[in-house]
Amino acid sequence: MNIKDFVAIDFEIMTPARTSACAVGLVVVLDGVITLKFYSLIRPIPDRQTKLNTDIHGITPEMVKDAPTFEMLFEQIRELIGDLPIVCHNRNMDINVLRDCMDYYHLTGIDVDNNICTYELTGLNLKACCAKYGINMGVHHDALDDATACAKVLLAHEGKVVSTVGVGGLKSVMMNKANRSYERATLDPLADDQVADKSTPFFHASVVITGTFEAYPNRNELGKRLQGLGADINTAISGKTTLVVMGNGAGPSKVKKIEDLRAKGHDIRIMYEPELKEILNHGTD
Numbered sequence: 001m002n003i004k005d006f007v008a009i010d011f012e013i014m015t016p017a018r019t020s021a022c023a024v025g026l027v028v029v030l031d032g033v034i035t036l037k038f039y040s041l042i043r044p045i046p047d048r049q050t051k052l053n054t055d056i057h058g059i060t061p062e063m064v065k066d067a068p069t070f071e072m073l074f075e076q077i078r079e080l081i082g083d084l085p086i087v088c089h090n091r092n093m094d095i096n097v098l099r100d101c102m103d104y105y106h107l108t109g110i111d112v113d114n115n116i117c118t119y120e121l122t123g124l125n126l127k128a129c130c131a132k133y134g135i136n137m138g139v140h141h142d143a144l145d146d147a148t149a150c151a152k153v154l155l156a157h158e159g160k161v162v163s164t165v166g167v168g169g170l171k172s173v174m175m176n177k178a179n180r181s182y183e184r185a186t187l188d189p190l191a192d193d194q195v196a197d198k199s200t201p202f203f204h205a206s207v208v209i210t211g212t213f214e215a216y217p218n219r220n221e222l223g224k225r226l227q228g229l230g231a232d233i234n235t236a237i238s239g240k241t242t243l244v245v246m247g248n249g250a251g252p253s254k255v256k257k258i259e260d261l262r263a264k265g266h267d268i269r270i271m272y273e274p275e276l277k278e279i280l281n282h283g284t285d
Contacts, residue, residue: 003158004032006116007080008087008151010143011097012057014064015049018093018100022064023057024073025144026080027151032160034151038080039144039249041067045104057141063259066270071105076214076248078109086110089126089150091117118153129153144249182233186223189232196228200279201269203230206240210254211247213273225280237261243269245276 012023021042028036041064054060088094099112122129130137130149133156138145195203207226209219216222223233226245237244237257244258258268 003085003116003154004160005030006085006087006151006154007082008147008154009081009094009098010088010147010150011094012059012141012143013053013097014044014059014061015047015051015053017045017047017049018097019104020044020047020049021070021097021101022059022067023143024077025142025147026077027144027147028080028084029151029155032155032158034148036080037144037148037249038076040073041255042073043067043069045070045101057143058256060259062262063255066272068272068274069105070101071107072274074102074105074107081110083111083114086112086115087118087150087154088115089118089129089146089153091115091120116154118150118157121157122153126150126153133157182220182223182235186220186227187233187235188227190227190230192230195230198230200229201243201271202226202279205231205243206234207231207243207245208234208237208241209245209247210237211250213247213276215273215277237268239264239266241266241268243271245271247273 006029008027008029010025011021014020014022022044023041026038027034041059043064086095095112095115098110102110118129124132126146126149127137127140130153133153135149135152135156137149140146209222213222227233234241237254239261258270262268
């Protein structure tokens with residue numbers, strides 16, 4: 001087959017309905033190298049199914065009630081896939097979820113028929129494939145871990161050495177690390193009289209920024225903007241956190257932490273990039 005460029009995809013669904021996607025993971029492979037990963041929770045399309053799959057993937061309705069819809073995420077997903085073939089481990093599941101969600105929202109632009117199924121190639125389930133090729137599959141039924149494992153299975157099946165780099169190689173990886181760090185001064189909240197606009201949700205909020213944002217690639221610069229609106233920027237989610245600004249790739253562990261704190265009575269709001277942009281760009285467009 002000798003395929004070197006593709007996108008591996010995995011969905012988790014909230015109910016047996018294929019339109020109930022509640023998480024997606026995508027892994028972009030170029031020239032046989034994993035170059036980019038994308039993860040997001042999804043607010044499922046409502047259905048009348050009563051059986052939940054929470055016991056399989058750990059995602060609860062509460063965890064996704066404020067998540068972006070598939071329609072909101074579609075443009076990012078479409079851009080990541082582009083003209084590349086879609087690879088999944090069980091096309092009857094993942095391709096049908098993608099197709100059915102697109103149909104529900106009347107979306108086009110992804111060739112869902114351009115796909116490869118590693119289950120059909122190997123005849124083995126994902127766990128058995130990873131064992132065969134010595135692949136660390138991470139947490140099974142975590143959409144990003146499963147998509148990553150699927151990508152590595154295809155590369156191993158093709159006889160390629162599995163490697164992962166950031167886009168642009170080592171320089172880009174180091175730049176990305178720098179873009180996720182804070183200057184010490186950003187972590188010191190301003191006095192009230194230094195905050196010009198006290199009307200936003202960030203005023204007097206204990207804020208954690210997690211994941212990546214298309215419009216705000218530098219974590220410190222985003223932190224300083226929110227600090228200027230009265231936010232107390234913190235580096236970890238805790239009992240004092242009141243607002244989490246959540247971007248791509250935040251991962252299920254952080255979402256689980258929020259869910260656990262909410263269950264204990266902590267009022268934590270989640271804000272995604274569209275609302276963040278609306279607030280920060282208000283009056284400037």
